Amino acid sequence: MIWAVLPAAGRGTRFGGEVPKQYLEVAGRPLIAHALDALLSHPRVAGAMVALSADDARWPGWTQRHGKPVLRCVGGGERADSVLAALRALPDDVGDDALVLVHDAARPNLRGEDIGRLIAVASAHAAGAILGAPLRDTLKRADADARIVSTEPRTYLWRAFTPQAFRRGALTAALEAARAEGVVVTDEAMAMERMGVRPALVEGREDNLKVTTQADLGLADYLLRQR
Ligand SMILES: Nc1ccn([C@@H]2O[C@H](COP(=O)(O)OP(=O)(O)OP(=O)(O)O)[C@@H](O)[C@H]2O)c(=O)n1
């Protein structure tokens, strides 16, 4: 049984504006709806747990989509806290060995074929797996004035996307360990790496973009209207 976990408790400070970006409409639906539908329309995904901010006044109250349960919980101050809260809130019949797909609500353009490939690799690797893409641009290190300091070697460097797929129990323990040591992890794989685990990288579509700033919204809208 595979469940999706969607951290959706962010404030969107880099995006700005009154409306939390996960509720901004693109191609006729809120970002979060696109992300939820991509996951729940996959036949291997049984349901979704969404982590919302305690004062979220915009959650539409969905309890199911695509005939599958959509549950909610209260997230936390950091993305990792929201993911941990969602893992803890999953139904009791989602065992410690169950695969969980953690996906940003701010990534609306997720494709089913990427989900399927990620599940196949994560199911075969005890260490789990994440979607990503190898860096294809030259990488520069900048100073505080945005002047080039150096060109960084990009061999074996990848951009990490989501979903990130791990077993519920192992990921919960890894996130708890990071929190106990005061380490803020920026993705689930970082928590697993800290436990000595080496998750697999699965090359996914580069258009699995995260809407972070206003410039991303127009591209997301364009991409979603092409589907
Ligand atoms: N405390 C937090 C912070 C982020 N997120 C979620 O994690 C995803 C990726 O985070 P990001 O793009 O950084 O969203 P925000 O934190 O809202 O953006 P910002 O950092 O600009 O405030 C988003 O779906 C966001 O809602 C979350 O659930 N809980």
Ligand SMILES: C[C@](O)(CO)[C@H](O)COP(=O)(O)O
């Ligand atoms: C999880 C993530 O999307 C992988 O690239 C990224 O780390 C989220 O970063 P954010 O600053 O919380 O958006």
